[in-house]
Amino acid sequence: MRRIDPQHPSAARVSVTIDYQERELVAGETLAVALWEVGIRRFRNSVRLKESRAPLCLMGACHECSVMVNSRLVRSCMIAVEAGMTIRTGESE
Numbered sequence: 689m690r691r692i693d694p695q696h697p698s699a700a701r702v703s704v705t706i707d708y709q710e711r712e713l714v715a716g717e718t719l720a721v722a723l724w725e726v727g728i729r730r731f732r733n734s735v736r737l738k739e740s741r742a743p744l745c746l747m748g749a750c751h752e753c754s755v756m757v758n759s760r761l762v763r764s765c766m767i768a769v770e771a772g773m774t775i776r777t778g779e780s781e
């Protein structure tokens with residue numbers, strides 16, 4: 689997945705909902721990177737100890753970036769930002 693410069697004039701922003709708050713992210717950006725850019729640091733909680741987890745590998749191997757998107761658990765480093773996404777962080781995997 690390619691990296692999009694959020695400051696570039698051609699970078700289109702779309703509305704998404706993150707933990708019940710409407711936010712704007714750059715369309716087409718990797719969701720993990722876009723969430724990190726808006727200050728999200730807790731992507732999920734570990735099942736046993738409920739510790740905060742955040743992206744580690746950014747290539748789909750570790751699952752530390754998992755979030756709920758439209759009620760489905762996904763690895764946020766493997767999908768692109770699209771308009772209308774409903775994202776929930778802090779879910780246990």
Ligand code: FES
Nearest residue numbers: 746748750751765
């Ligand atoms: S950061 Fe490792 S799977 Fe997404």
